[in-house]
Amino acid sequence: MEKPAQNTDAQNGQVQEATKASSDGSICGYDSLHRLLSENLKPHLLQEVNRILLGMNRGKALETISLPESAKALSSGHNFDLQAFCFLADTELLREPRIIRVGLIQNSIALPTTAHFLDQKRAVFEKLRPIIDAAGAAGVNVLCLQEAWTMPFAFCTREKRWCEFAEPVDGESTRFLQDFARVYNMVIISPILERDVNHGETLWNTAVVIGNNGNIIGKHRKNHIPRVGDFNESTYYMEGNTGHPVFETAFGKIAVNICYGRHHPLNWLAFGLNGAEIVFNPSATVGELSEPMWPIEARNAAIANSYFVGSINRVGTEVFPNPFTSGDGKPEHADFGHFYGSSHFSAPDASCTPSLSRHRDGLLISDMDLNLCRQIKDKWGFRMTARYELYADLLAQYLKPDFEPQVISDPLLHKKSP
Amino acid sequence: MEKPAQNTDAQNGQVQEATKASSDGSICGYDSLHRLLSENLKPHLLQEVNRILLGMNRGKALETISLPESAKALSSGHNFDLQAFCFLADTELLREPRIIRVGLIQNSIALPTTAHFLDQKRAVFEKLRPIIDAAGAAGVNVLCLQEAWTMPFAFCTREKRWCEFAEPVDGESTRFLQDFARVYNMVIISPILERDVNHGETLWNTAVVIGNNGNIIGKHRKNHIPRVGDFNESTYYMEGNTGHPVFETAFGKIAVNICYGRHHPLNWLAFGLNGAEIVFNPSATVGELSEPMWPIEARNAAIANSYFVGSINRVGTEVFPNPFTSGDGKPEHADFGHFYGSSHFSAPDASCTPSLSRHRDGLLISDMDLNLCRQIKDKWGFRMTARYELYADLLAQYLKPDFEPQVISDPLLHKKSP
Incomplete structure (x- = not known):
């Protein structure tokens, strides 16, 4: 986690309304990702970006x-x-x-x-x-x-x-x-x-x-x-x-x-x-x-x-x-x-x-x-296809201190190494 | 799932190289979301969008x-x-x-x-x-x-x-x-x-x-x-x-x-x-x-x-x-x-x-x-803080046909309804 290069007003405990690149890890002066995109992309491009990023399918905006x-x-x-x-x-x-x-x-x-x-x-x-x-x-x-x-x-x-x-x-x-x-x-x-x-x-x-x-x-x-x-x-x-x-x-x-x-x-x-x-x-x-x-x-x-x-x-x-x-x-x-x-x-x-x-x-x-x-x-159907019994078993095994992971090793592993 | 309005060449089984809005749910003629953004945002904005969308933190691009x-x-x-x-x-x-x-x-x-x-x-x-x-x-x-x-x-x-x-x-x-x-x-x-x-x-x-x-x-x-x-x-x-x-x-x-x-x-x-x-x-x-x-x-x-x-x-x-x-x-x-x-x-x-x-x-x-x-x-520390024992127990309970979910009902539920 990066820290600001310097802290201002640290000793008087002032609340910073942070908008500077140095303190929030971002560029200056934008309000939200979606507003940044809305203000800088043409409408038909924004529509497509929103379709993927916000799941806004056509007909169901x-x-x-x-x-x-x-x-x-x-x-x-x-x-x-x-x-x-x-x-x-x-x-x-x-x-x-x-x-x-x-x-x-x-x-x-x-x-x-x-x-x-x-x-x-x-x-x-x-x-x-x-x-x-x-x-x-x-x-x-x-x-x-x-x-x-x-x-x-x-x-x-x-x-x-x-x-x-x-x-x-x-x-x-x-x-x-x-x-x-x-x-x-x-x-x-x-x-x-x-x-x-x-x-x-x-x-x-x-x-x-x-x-x-x-x-x-x-x-x-x-x-x-x-x-x-x-x-x-x-x-x-x-x-x-x-x-x-x-x-x-x-x-x-x-x-x-x-x-x-x-x-x-x-x-x-x-x-x-x-x-x-x-x-x-x-x-x-x-x-x-x-x-x-x-x-x-x-x-x-x-x-x-x-x-x-x-x-x-x-x-x-x-x-x-x-x-x-x-x-x-x-x-x-x-x-x-x-x-x-x-x-x-x-x-x-x-x-x-x-x-x-x-x-x-x-x-x-x-x-x-x-x-x-x-x-x-x-x-x-995620709930119906989840096969919870597999995972109840696995977690019960995993909790044991001597749990052995399911690993299939290449028998030729040490024949030709990278 | 929406379908194309009409299917061309369906009977001869031709492979369509789909780039049309009607068949892929998107606007015409762009290659990928990232290329669309790269080509339409100024570099300093793209850097910020990539920071969030691709996890490209400064100093670790x-x-x-x-x-x-x-x-x-x-x-x-x-x-x-x-x-x-x-x-x-x-x-x-x-x-x-x-x-x-x-x-x-x-x-x-x-x-x-x-x-x-x-x-x-x-x-x-x-x-x-x-x-x-x-x-x-x-x-x-x-x-x-x-x-x-x-x-x-x-x-x-x-x-x-x-x-x-x-x-x-x-x-x-x-x-x-x-x-x-x-x-x-x-x-x-x-x-x-x-x-x-x-x-x-x-x-x-x-x-x-x-x-x-x-x-x-x-x-x-x-x-x-x-x-x-x-x-x-x-x-x-x-x-x-x-x-x-x-x-x-x-x-x-x-x-x-x-x-x-x-x-x-x-x-x-x-x-x-x-x-x-x-x-x-x-x-x-x-x-x-x-x-x-x-x-x-x-x-x-x-x-x-x-x-x-x-x-x-x-x-x-x-x-x-x-x-x-x-x-x-x-x-x-x-x-x-x-x-x-x-x-x-x-x-x-x-x-x-x-x-x-x-x-x-x-x-x-x-x-x-x-x-x-x-x-x-x-x-x-996700693996160490995961408390798998809670979930092994829950899944074992959930698998039972008479599983009772952990629900706390508002006792006043029917006093003032919406």
Whole structure:
């Protein structure tokens, strides 16, 4: 993971609105890959590029949807990106369409990391208020926030004082969102750093699922934890113990695959086997480390498991008070790199929406007919052709310390070497 | 799957070199997505697009490699696309680099499907000869051909007479390739329709792995079989019974995930658990059905499993003597749609090569240091953080007829419905 050549304002913890090549790994001044292509390709070429990159087949283009003026006014008044699309599905004879409106929010932090922790948290609350209001005004049924949304993503520092941001499942952030859930009749997924008082102050990386009546339906704890680059997350919390729950809400069956779990096809699979129709992937990841993987993994999960995926990444560059090293021999520095946003939806038919901005806060909305999940299962048959018995056997064998891989060696291997 | 509005020359079985919008689902006259972007974006924009789409991070660009004039002469003399790249890896202190040169061949059929079967097969042999010679001249160590390369992809027809193309593992096509393997000291993977005489003339979709001394190292039979659109493949052959073998060759550990198996993350995983460093995906697939999925699944497999992937798709439109329907209520027709080529390599670090042409025969070559596989495992830790015990348990439960998914229902589900 490359680091910026120099860090400005590192000592005063100023939030950088990163648009410079030196800090986000990209060229200057473009907002998103899809906008770059839209502005620089002729329409007939763009149509073809979108056919392949976004799965927009002719006759089945992804349509934008119009939103109420109140939502647009909040977007322009509070300077957040707002985009809205619609995935299509076939009409069925024996089932009514099950169209729901789903929202994703990405945001930068609101105050410098040097501010009082309570002020930082409350400032994020206030920053999110108009974005959640816009989602409510737009009639969003299910809304998901980004990973550890109440705090800066401080895991790069290895400093333990950031643990103070951890909250119980029914803590202040949950109560803040429960009000919105009631007002807008909206399911809200709230990914936080959880403090589990009943288990000796164990910390978890948890998604709280709030029902459309403001009730807490349940929680899911992140299953897979990175130890890569500045993502020293195993320093802060442990592997989740909640399995792969699917939450049956008023607006469909949803699940949450938190951040690094997106690199594990088995994790995606498990939510599928348990019946998920939408899986959210609230994340925090930076450009030099993962940006080429970002458009791949979520779409593959949607295709392979015949469900929708909502991918969220925070935005901006977060500068911490105390510099740290990255274990790569490079100079110490005070920021993690650029969180590149680019939140988007993927569908089981291999289509996806354009992404939100790489730099700005944003609300992405999409209508989706959940009937598409079964339609794609019937069309492609991935679940029926999966031969799970082969893999249950293989994994059981693999778990044994004396596992022997199935290798067929060329008996002439050492006769003529390269 | 959309069909061309009309089929020309259907009755005489002429091979169409499809470049028209009506037959391949795309706009006219472009060769590949990457060439389209290269020719229409300014260099600094292209660099950024490639950074995201091809994983070409600054300072670690995918380099082209220069090939001998003899290989280039064969390419221009026989009109096939020839591209060559090089994946980079870090230098290690305790291991020498293990750089091998790998090749993929994509091709259209050589004679109309109305020709005598023996003539059709022999004509493909002769068509491939200069392409394999080019691979040999270029010093390719491991070469993979496309799925069922000895025949037209006749599974759309449901006619049983095409079964005549099936051969035993040591049949004519294998003998043809064994000569090249000896001459060029080259491992060759030969995907054919296999006739298993010892098991009552059972047919399989099989990859024969020929060692660099011309010996048959072994075979792998396709594990997952489509029943989608015109891919009536379960009509012709059965699910493979060879597990997930990894072939230890003079040039690394290789495996073969045949065609539809690429939609199954567990299939990719199994080759990884058995130690594969390169997995080939010889395929036959058409534009309207799968083109948006094509750049996604192979790259995801390479990322998730920390190995290289070589993806091959045949090219052109194959017209059959007897029209058939597609089970979609549309008129009968005599072709399968356009096989869009676009063969490419993916690497474990999320980078990939540009693709071969969507229309022309081609040979894609890439150098790869197999040490990259372990380097990426050490960096990202996907294998160590995978928690396979969770999934062995889940799959064992899922296989039971009375499996109960892990669902947490909102207790207020029916209090306020949407």
